[in-house]
Amino acid sequence: xxxxxxxxIKSRSLKFAEENYEEYLRVLGELVSYKSVSAWxxxxxxxxxxxxxxxxxxxxxSASLRSAGGAPVVFAEGGSGSKTVLLYNHYDVQPPxxxxxxxxxxxxxxxxxxxxxxxxxxDNKGNIVARIAALDSLADYxxxxxxxxKLLIEGEEEVGSxxxxxxxxxxxxxxxxxxxxxxxxxMRRGGSxxxxxxxxxxxxxxILLRGPSRDVHSGSAPLVPNPVWRMARLLASLKTEDGVxxxxxxxxxxxxxxxxGAEELIGRMSYEELEELKRELGLREFVRGLSGxxxxxxxxxxxxxxxxxxxxxxxxxxxKTIVPSMAGVKIDIRPVPGQRPERILERLREYLDSxxxxxxxxxxxxxxxxxxxxxxxxxxxxxxxxxREVYGVEPELxxxxxxxxxxxxxxxxxxxxxxxxxxGYYGSRVHAPNENIRVKDFVLGIKHVALTLLNFSRA
Numbered sequence: 001x002x003x004x005x006x007x008x009i010k011s012r013s014l015k016f017a018e019e020n021y022e023e024y025l026r027v028l029g030e031l032v033s034y035k036s037v038s039a040w041x042x043x044x045x046x047x048x049x050x051x052x053x054x055x056x057x058x059x060x061x062s063a064s065l066r067s068a069g070g071a072p073v074v075f076a077e078g079g080s081g082s083k084t085v086l087l088y089n090h091y092d093v094q095p096p097x098x099x100x101x102x103x104x105x106x107x108x109x110x111x112x113x114x115x116x117x118x119x120x121x122x123d124n125k126g127n128i129v130a131r132i133a134a135l136d137s138l139a140d141y142x143x144x145x146x147x148x149x150k151l152l153i154e155g156e157e158e159v160g161s162x163x164x165x166x167x168x169x170x171x172x173x174x175x176x177x178x179x180x181x182x183x184x185x186x187m188r189r190g191g192s193x194x195x196x197x198x199x200x201x202x203x204x205x206x207i208l209l210r211g212p213s214r215d216v217h218s219g220s221a222p223l224v225p226n227p228v229w230r231m232a233r234l235l236a237s238l239k240t241e242d243g244v245x246x247x248x249x250x251x252x253x254x255x256x257x258x259x260x261g262a263e264e265l266i267g268r269m270s271y272e273e274l275e276e277l278k279r280e281l282g283l284r285e286f287v288r289g290l291s292g293x294x295x296x297x298x299x300x301x302x303x304x305x306x307x308x309x310x311x312x313x314x315x316x317x318x319x320k321t322i323v324p325s326m327a328g329v330k331i332d333i334r335p336v337p338g339q340r341p342e343r344i345l346e347r348l349r350e351y352l353d354s355x356x357x358x359x360x361x362x363x364x365x366x367x368x369x370x371x372x373x374x375x376x377x378x379x380x381x382x383x384x385x386x387x388r389e390v391y392g393v394e395p396e397l398x399x400x401x402x403x404x405x406x407x408x409x410x411x412x413x414x415x416x417x418x419x420x421x422x423x424g425y426y427g428s429r430v431h432a433p434n435e436n437i438r439v440k441d442f443v444l445g446i447k448h449v450a451l452t453l454l455n456f457s458r459a
Contacts, residue, residue: 001144001145001458005144006454006458009138009141009144009145009454010451010454012137013134013137013138013447013450013451013454014137014447014450014451016133016136016137016450017133017134017137017443017446017447017450018443020133020136021133021439021442021443021446024129024130024132024133024442024446025109025111025116025439025442027055027129027132028109028116028118028121028125028126028129028442029108029109029118030051031048031051031052031091031120031125031128031129032107032108032109032118032119032120032121032125033107033108033109034047034048034051034091034107035107036048036091036092036093036120036155037092037093037094037095037096037158038071038092038093038155038156038157038158038159039094039095039158039159040095041071045071045072045091045092045155046065046071046072048091048092048155049065049071049072049073049074049091049153049155050065052074052091052128052153053065053074053076055132056074056076056078056132056151057076059078059132059135059136059139060078060139061076061077061078061151062076062077062078063075063076063077064076066167066170066171067163067167068163068166068167068170069163069166070155070156070162070163071092071154071155071156071163072155073152073153073154073155073164073167074091074151074152074153074154075150075151075152075171075174076150076151076153077148077149077150077151077174078135078142078148078149079142079143079145079147079148079149080142080143080148081142081143081145081146081147081148081457082146083146083147083148083178083179083456083457084147084148084149084150084176084177084178085147085148085149085150085177085178085179085180085181085379085453085456086150086151086152086175086177086179086180086181086410086416087131087149087150087151087152087180087181088152088153088154088180088181088182088183088407088410088418089124089127089128089131089151089152089153089154089183090124090153090154090155090156090157090158090161090183091120091124091125091128091153091154091155092154092155092156092157092158092159093119093120093123093124093125093158094119094123094158094431096119096433098433099433101433101434102433102434103117103434104117104118104434106118106119106433106435107119109121111439114438114439114440115436115437115438115439116436116437116438116439116442117434117435117436118435118436119435120435121423121428121435121436121437122422122423122424122425122428122429122430122435122436122437123184123424123428123430123431123435124157124183124184126422126423126424126437126442126445127183127184127421127422127423127424127445128153130421130423130442130445130446130449131151131181131421131449133446134446134447134448134449134450134453135149135450135453137446137450138450138453138454145453145454145457146457147453147456147457149453150174150175150177152175154167157183157405157406159366160202160204160365160366160367160368160406161366161368161406161409162366164406164409165368165406165409165413168409168410168413168414169413172413172414175410175414175416176414176415176416177414177416178378178379178416178456179377179378179379179382179416179417179418179419179456180379180410180416180417180418180419181379181383181418181419181420181421181449181452182196182199182405182407182410182418182419182420182421183405183420183422184196184401184420184421184422184424185395185420185421185422186422186424186425186426186428187391187424187425187426187438187441187444188270188273188396188425188426189272189273189276189426190270190272190273190393191391191392191393192387192391192393192394192395192396193387193391193395193396193421193422193448194273194395194396194398195380195383195384195387195395195396195397195398195419195420195421196397196398196399196400196401196420197265197372197373197374197375197380197397197398197399197400197418197419197420198337198370198371198372198373198399198400198401198407198411198418199370199371199372199400199401199403199404199405199406199407199408200303200304200334200335200336200370200400200401200402200403200404201334201335201336201339201341201367201368201369201370201371201404201408202332202333202334202335202341202366202367202368202404203332203333203334203335203341203344203345203364203366203367204308204330204331204332204333204364204365204366204367205330205331205333205345205348205362205363205364205365206328206329206330206331206362206363206365207231207234207328207329207331207352207360207361207362207363208326208327208328208360208361208363209227209230209231209234209326209327209328209357209359209360209361210227210325210326210359210361211224211225211226211227211230211323211324211325211326211327212224212225212323212325213325214325215313215322215323215324215325216322216323216325217321217322217323218321218322218323219321220323221323224323226323226324227312227324227325227326227327228312228313228324228327230327230357231310231312231327231328231329233355234329234352234355234357234360235307235310235329237351237355238305238331239305242287242288243287243288245303245304245305246351247305247344247347247348247351248347248350248351249343249347250303250305250344250347251302251303252339253338253339253340253343254301254302254303254336254337254338254339255336255337255338256338258301258336258337258338258372258399259301261374261375261399262297262300262301262399262400264375265375265397265398265399266293266296266297266300266301266399267293268396268397269296269396269397269398270396271291271292271293271295271296273426274286274291274295274296274299275291276426299402300398300399300400300402301336301399301400302336303333303334303335303336303339303344304333304334305331305332305333306331306332306333306334307329307330307331308330308331308332309329309330310328310329310330311327311328311329312324312326312327312328313327330365332404333348334370334403334404335369335370336370336400337369337370337371337372337400338370339369339370340369341367341368341369342367345362345364345367348362349362368404368406368408368409369408369412370400370404370408371407371408371409371410371411371412371418372399372400372407372411373411373417373418373419374417375397377417377419378417378456378459379417379418379419379452379456379459380397380417380419381455381459382419382452382453382455382456382459383395383419383420383421383448383452383455384397384419385451385455386447386448386449386451386452386454386455387448389451390444390447390448390451391444391448419452421445421448421449421452422445423437423441423442423444423445424437424441425437425438425441
């Protein structure tokens with residue numbers, strides 16, 4: 001295909017986004033109306049999956065729902081050619097709580113002052129619709145681009161994608177592709193698109209300590225052991241005061257090749273984004289006073305251990321004097337490339353035993369490894385070139401996201417290099433009340449995906 005033809009297709013695609021984005025905001029409103037909260041496990045998940053599949057069927061894609069015992073996964077395919085791109089997204093969302101902090105109904109799209117509000121607009125329904133819009137903008141040219149496009153859209157990402165590995169394994173031949181676009185990327189404060197080239201893994205555990213067989217009047221506290229005090233000692237043993245994890249071997253096994261590549265990217269990253277985050281959160285300093293490249297290195301190359309929730313006894317209104325029968329803690333651990341979450345779990349169990357907690361119940365809620373893509377892959381170069389043109393500034397590549405996602409199922413199992421694209425921005429309030437995107441970013445996100453596909457077809 002000659003450059004003149006490429007320029008024509010590009011021009012038509014960009015114009016399409018400008019002229020039709022309001023129609024896709026309407027589609028986004030319909031998608032947001034589905035209460036597809038995977039933590040609730042309601043029928044809304046299947047209804048939402050069917051809606052997404054119907055959207056794609058209307059556009060000529062072959063679409064079906066598949067499952068490995070969990071929420072249905074949308075499989076869709078269109079176009080034909082010597083190159084195949086896989087687009088991964090998820091239609092499930094986080095619970096909207098606390099509802100009283102929302103300014104509008106979380107399941108009714110509200111557009112005002114250049115912002116679109118609703119649960120899932122940034123994570124991840126806005127990205128689904130932006131990609132459909134991008135495909136519509138190229139619909140007349142897919143055959144000419146010699147490009148096949150597949151979409152895999154799951155419904156359990158927000159609860160750790162417990163069945164995704166099985167779904168990918170069972171459909172591995174279908175899933176395989178030459179390159180892929182992951183669910184997300186976010187606009188940074190300086191106006192550049194931040195593209196993570198991988199995600200940390202996840203080991204989410206709940207640790208339970210039990211005391212008396214039932215709650216006891218606290219007048220017996222001098223005699224009856226309180227599991228809360230034991231839990232306090234357990235937690236204090238997991239980390240030093242300056243935030244270093246004490247579990248033996250916790251930082252071992254990190255892939256050397258990943259670290260070398262990460263160092264190159266960190267050397268080109270800006271620290272200003274983290275400085276602004278610190279100011280926004282009202283913090284005097286980060287853990288251990290980390291700043292600059294040290295902070296970036298800690299965030300993007302090291303595993304983490306965090307307490308997500310802690311519960312015991314009576315926490316309702318007023319007072320109730322008891323010795324509780326149980327204390328529990330929810331802990332998320334995020335491994336990095338090279339680390340096996342199963343081995344980290346073994347080390348945690350051994351460490352608890354050595355501290356005198358052999359009775360601690362460790363319940364695994366989610367577990368999967370990290371995955372990443374090297375920056376030189378054609379799909380990454382295609383997305384970087386597209387971002388440079390669409391956003392007018394060089395995108396910022398990060399070796400990993402600070403968060404977790406089941407990208408390993410694609411990078412490690414199906415061996416697909418993945419890049420990122422997204423419509424959210426630094427103020428999107430993902431997972432929080434008043435989740436929102438900027439309409440201008442929605443339009444730019446459509447353009448970015450379209451040009452990434454166009455560039456990759458020529459790579």
